[in-house]
Amino acid sequence: MAVTIRPITPEDEQRWRTHWAAYNDFYQRTDGITETITATTFSRFLDESSPVQCAVASTSSGSYEGGLVGFVTWYPHPSTDSVEDVVYLNDLFVDPDARNGDVGRKLIEYVYAEADKAGAGKVYWHTQFFNHRAQLLYTKVGKRTDFVMYTRQ
Numbered sequence: 533m534a535v536t537i538r539p540i541t542p543e544d545e546q547r548w549r550t551h552w553a554a555y556n557d558f559y560q561r562t563d564g565i566t567e568t569i570t571a572t573t574f575s576r577f578l579d580e581s582s583p584v585q586c587a588v589a590s591t592s593s594g595s596y597e598g599g600l601v602g603f604v605t606w607y608p609h610p611s612t613d614s615v616e617d618v619v620y621l622n623d624l625f626v627d628p629d630a631r632n633g634d635v636g637r638k639l640i641e642y643v644y645a646e647a648d649k650a651g652a653g654k655v656y657w658h659t660q661f662f663n664h665r666a667q668l669l670y671t672k673v674g675k676r677t678d679f680v681m682y683t684r685q
């Protein structure tokens with residue numbers, strides 16, 4: 533499957549929403565992600581004053597004719613441990629039918645290239661400790677850290 537990774541465009545909104553809904557299902561957070569959040573998130577991708585960015589994996593082959601098969605989102609932010617911005621990779625999703633074909637890897641590598649272009653030294657992300665499938669990819673493109681994540685109660 534020939535896949536192109538490119539910035540999201542306004543025309544991608546409906547197809548992106550389909551994948552976004554599946555991603556929220558995956559995280560069992562459908563109820564928490566309101567229409568306002570979804571619309572705000574999409575508008576941020578296209579707003580040059582927002583740091584939040586999105587790239588999509590697009591293919592014209594097979595059953596995905598003209599379709600999207602995945603997306604990744606990220607944003608650069610300042611950090612106290614470097615002069616340069618660092619990049620947080622926020623979301624990553626590949627259509628179940630397109631998995632295990634290097635699409636996830638290409639989406640992460642796209643973020644790496646964008647971070648390099650922006651002069652950001654580091655790209656980091658989180659995953660659930662039991663998401664072994666994602667970690668099969670992450671151990672190939674990154675290295676695991678010792679940090680545990682907490683959130684406010």
Ligand SMILES: CC(C)(COP(=O)(O)OP(=O)(O)OC[C@H]1O[C@@H](n2cnc3c(N)ncnc32)[C@H](O)[C@@H]1OP(=O)(O)O)[C@@H](O)C(=O)NCCC(=O)NCCS
Nearest residue numbers: 624625626631632633634635636637658659665666668669
């Ligand atoms: C995690 C996810 C994005 C991975 O996408 P993907 O396109 O399937 O990943 P890739 O095909 O690029 O992964 C490629 C690597 O994973 C490895 N891999 C994949 N399946 C494997 C398996 N069953 N056994 C061993 N290795 C496996 C491959 O070896 C491959 O490395 P290689 O090219 O060096 O051989 C996708 O499964 C997904 O969307 N999952 C649901 C949402 C999710 O978990 N998102 C991440 C949240 S942190």
